[in-house]
Amino acid sequence: MRAVEIRKFGAPEGLAVIDLPSPVPAAGEVLINVEAIGVGGVDTVIRSGALAGFGIEEGHVPGNEVAGTVSAVGAGVDPAWAGRRVWAVTGESGGYVERTALSVEKILPLPDDLSATDAVTLGTSGMVAHFALAHAHFAAGESVLVRGAAGGIGIMTVQLAAAGGASAVAVTTSSAARGDRLRELGATHVLDRSGDGDGPAGYDVIIDIVSGVDMPSFFDRLNPNGRLVLVGVVAGMPPADFGTKLMATFRKSLSFTAFSANSIPEADQRVVEAAQFAAAVRGELRPVVHEVLPLEEAVLAHRKMDDGEVFGRIVLTP
Numbered sequence: 001m002r003a004v005e006i007r008k009f010g011a012p013e014g015l016a017v018i019d020l021p022s023p024v025p026a027a028g029e030v031l032i033n034v035e036a037i038g039v040g041g042v043d044t045v046i047r048s049g050a051l052a053g054f055g056i057e058e059g060h061v062p063g064n065e066v067a068g069t070v071s072a073v074g075a076g077v078d079p080a081w082a083g084r085r086v087w088a089v090t091g092e093s094g095g096y097v098e099r100t101a102l103s104v105e106k107i108l109p110l111p112d113d114l115s116a117t118d119a120v121t122l123g124t125s126g127m128v129a130h131f132a133l134a135h136a137h138f139a140a141g142e143s144v145l146v147r148g149a150a151g152g153i154g155i156m157t158v159q160l161a162a163a164g165g166a167s168a169v170a171v172t173t174s175s176a177a178r179g180d181r182l183r184e185l186g187a188t189h190v191l192d193r194s195g196d197g198d199g200p201a202g203y204d205v206i207i208d209i210v211s212g213v214d215m216p217s218f219f220d221r222l223n224p225n226g227r228l229v230l231v232g233v234v235a236g237m238p239p240a241d242f243g244t245k246l247m248a249t250f251r252k253s254l255s256f257t258a259f260s261a262n263s264i265p266e267a268d269q270r271v272v273e274a275a276q277f278a279a280a281v282r283g284e285l286r287p288v289v290h291e292v293l294p295l296e297e298a299v300l301a302h303r304k305m306d307d308g309e310v311f312g313r314i315v316l317t318p
Contacts (some may be wrong), residue, residue, distance in 0.1 A: 004096035004298040006060045009049030012302035017295070020061075023101035025074035030081050031101050032088055035068040035296070037316040038095070038120035041151055041209070041234045044305045046092070050236070056092070063095020063316075065123045067116035070107075077104055085110040087119040087273070089266075098318040105266060108274055113281045121287035121313040125152035126276040127269050128231060128261050129160050132207050135259045136229045142166030142204035145195070147172045147218065149182055151211075152313040153231060155288050157207050162186025163284070170199040172210075178311055185286060195221055200227065207246060210235045216245035219254055227255040246263065288312030 001022045008014035025031040043062040045051060067087045073079055081104065088107040094100055110119055132153075138144065144161040146154050149171035158254050161169045163186070170189035171182045179190030191197035196219060202223035208215060212235030222228060230238070246256055261269065280287045290312040301314045 001098040002295060003061050003098070004063075004295060006047050006062060009047065009052065010056055012047070012299045012306060015047065015298050016091060017298070020097070022099055025072055025077070025101040028074040028077060029074040029101045029103055030070045030077055030086075030107060031072040031074075031099060031317045032066065032086060032107070033071045033099055033119040034097060034318050036066065036116035037063050037097075037220055037304065038065045038123060038125075038152075039298075039301050039314040039316060040064065040124065040155070040174075040307065041232055042169060047302060050233070052168045061094050061096055063090060063097070064092060065089050065120050066095050066097075067072050067110065067119040067123075071099075074101075085116070087116075087123055087277070089124060089269070096295065096316065097221060098295070105270075108270055108277070111277055114277055117289055117292060117315045118280060119277065121152065121316055122156070122276055122280055122285065124261070125162075125313065126156040126285065127272050128153050129156035129207075130272050130276070131261060131264050132229050132231045132259050133160055133164065133205070134156065135257060136205045136207065136227045138164065138166070138205050141167050143168040143170070143200050143202070143223070145170045145172070145191075145199070145203040145206045145221065146233065147186075147195070147206060147208040147210050148234060149173055149187065150178050150311045151209060151232075151234070152288075153209050154207075155182070155185060155312060156285070158182055158186050159285055162188075168200050168203075170203065174308060180271070181311060185288075202292065207227070207231060211238050212236045213239055215239075216242040217226045219245050219249055219256075220288075222249075222254050224252045225254070225264055226252070226299045227257070230248055230256070231260075235311045290314050292317060294318075
């Protein structure tokens with residue numbers, strides 16, 4: 001079967017289409033014929049080599065979520081799964097493939113009215129946004145700033161904060177046109193990438209998907225008792241001394257925390273994802289698809305991600 005691997009860390013051109021043996025479902029697993037693959041910001045960070053220190057090596061197959069149809073089941077799996085449309089999380093790797101064998105604990109049945117493309121657009125992004133806001137102890141009436149709001153996690157955070165009764169939902173983005181689209185999804189204030197613009201004087205919660213060298217400057221934009229939750233590093237790691245900036249605001253009792261979905265039990269993740277799929281069918285959440293490309297165009301997909309031209313999510317199809 002066809003797959004895409006990271007042949008060389010660095011630029012998107014380090015990705016290559018390869019041929020791998022088709023997997024066979026082991027006991028407790030199902031075989032999925034993949035129809036849609038979500039391309040996330042974490043994929044580009046992994047491809048760059050920035051996470052090599054965490055044990056990710058060249059030869060890695062990126063991609064953490066897929067949707068498709070179960071074509072076979074392993075021993076001990078209910079045969080009723082065969083033929084069902086499902087969404088699945090592959091973990092930190094293995095999504096850029098034509099077929100994948102996964103534990104039944106990692107799959108969810110798809111509602112009839114939710115497409116495979118919309119499922120991988122909403123799946124992990126919506127779940128991460130949900131738990132990031134929970135991690136921030138966000139409550140109705142509080143103001144929220146979403147830094148890097150045009151990506152999958154950012155778009156879902158905007159929608160969930162607005163639906164959760166935020167007094168203001170500000171976003172940082174790169175253009176007025178993107179700002180207009182984010183307003184349609186629930187944003188109340190549009191700021192430039194540095195956080196400047198016509199917004200509240202301060203925020204109770206900042207959800208930061210960007211990080212990078214400018215991250216510490218956003219501590220200045222927190223209200224007393226404000227919380228900044230870092231959920232992504234698409235612009236690179238924060239400076240090593242960022243805590244100095246936090247301590248300089250000691251009297252404001254600010255909080256900084258990093259959040260990874262790896263800290264959430266998988267069963268809890270599946271509950272939230274299933275609820276969000278149902279909400280999307282009801283029209284309460286909007287998956288935003290930037291573009292659908294064939295698997296062979298993974299290099300182009302990553303190039304678009306690196307260039308910052310993606311609004312929502314790119315989806316690959318085998």
